[in-house]
Amino acid sequence: MTSRIYVAIDTPDLARAKALAQRVRTHVGGLKLGLEFFCAHGQAGVREMAALGLPIFLDLKLHDIPNTVAKAVQALGPVEPAILTVHASGGRAMLEDAKAAAPLGTKVVAVTMLTSLDALDLTATGVTGTPHDHVLRLADLAAEAGVDGIVCSGEEVGAVHKRWPKGFLVVPGVRPAGGGVGDQKRVVTPRAAMDAGASILVIGRPITQAEDPDAAARAIAATL
Numbered sequence: 001m002t003s004r005i006y007v008a009i010d011t012p013d014l015a016r017a018k019a020l021a022q023r024v025r026t027h028v029g030g031l032k033l034g035l036e037f038f039c040a041h042g043q044a045g046v047r048e049m050a051a052l053g054l055p056i057f058l059d060l061k062l063h064d065i066p067n068t069v070a071k072a073v074q075a076l077g078p079v080e081p082a083i084l085t086v087h088a089s090g091g092r093a094m095l096e097d098a099k100a101a102a103p104l105g106t107k108v109v110a111v112t113m114l115t116s117l118d119a120l121d122l123t124a125t126g127v128t129g130t131p132h133d134h135v136l137r138l139a140d141l142a143a144e145a146g147v148d149g150i151v152c153s154g155e156e157v158g159a160v161h162k163r164w165p166k167g168f169l170v171v172p173g174v175r176p177a178g179g180g181v182g183d184q185k186r187v188v189t190p191r192a193a194m195d196a197g198a199s200i201l202v203i204g205r206p207i208t209q210a211e212d213p214d215a216a217a218r219a220i221a222a223t224l
């Protein structure tokens with residue numbers, strides 16, 4: 001069975017990105033490339049990573065007015081990522097236009113509340129209510145707009161899965177039991193996220209910063 005782990009290759013170093021991907025490829029289902037990689041290497045870099053033969057998750061978290069996001073999604077069309085992120089808080093029209101502009105085979109998923117934020121951070125941005133409520137509100141908006149799914153933490157994924165059983169639910173901010181959390185605040189274990197209904201997990205540093213990334217990926221995969 002294909003692994004549900006997408007490894008976050010967060011580095012501006014193309015050679016290191018390729019080497020990491022090659023080391024862990026038998027234990028992961030795809031490669032997640034984010035802002036750090038894309039700002040350094042753009043679409044040419046994405047193509048080089050895609051040539052390794054694993055699905056590409058392009059995590060650019062697009063967030064702008066509908067026309068600008070739609071044009072950006074269109075411009076990304078040639079790389080045909082398997083998954084592409086936009087921010088749910090961009091609003092319904094932006095989400096609809098992003099989905100309409102994406103290639104047919106690309107899942108557009110909407111980031112709800114970053115896993116690096118907690119309740120205090122949310123309040124500080126002027127949003128009232130709990131992270132749970134906020135994520136569910138944005139998940140409903142994403143479903144109504146017709147995108148394929150959302151990104152949320154493992155703390156909310158169970159509730160979202162109940163409301164949107166067919167939604168493609170992406171969970172980052174996962175950490176093996178006892179592992180360092182770094183800048184992540186809403187964290188669960190990989191197993192807990194899968195049990196709650198995650199479609200895929202995004203895992204970066206617990207694999208890429210490990211002394212032996214291959215062994216780390218294998219150990220995490222064995223818990224699923």
Ligand SMILES: O=c1ccn([C@@H]2O[C@H](COP(=O)(O)O)[C@@H](O)[C@H]2O)c(=O)[nH]1
Nearest residue numbers: 008034113114115172173202203204205
């Ligand atoms: O809410 C979000 C959305 C995206 N991410 C991304 O996932 C990885 C997580 O990396 P770790 O090293 O496992 O913390 C990273 O690329 C983020 O940009 C997220 O963490 N939270």
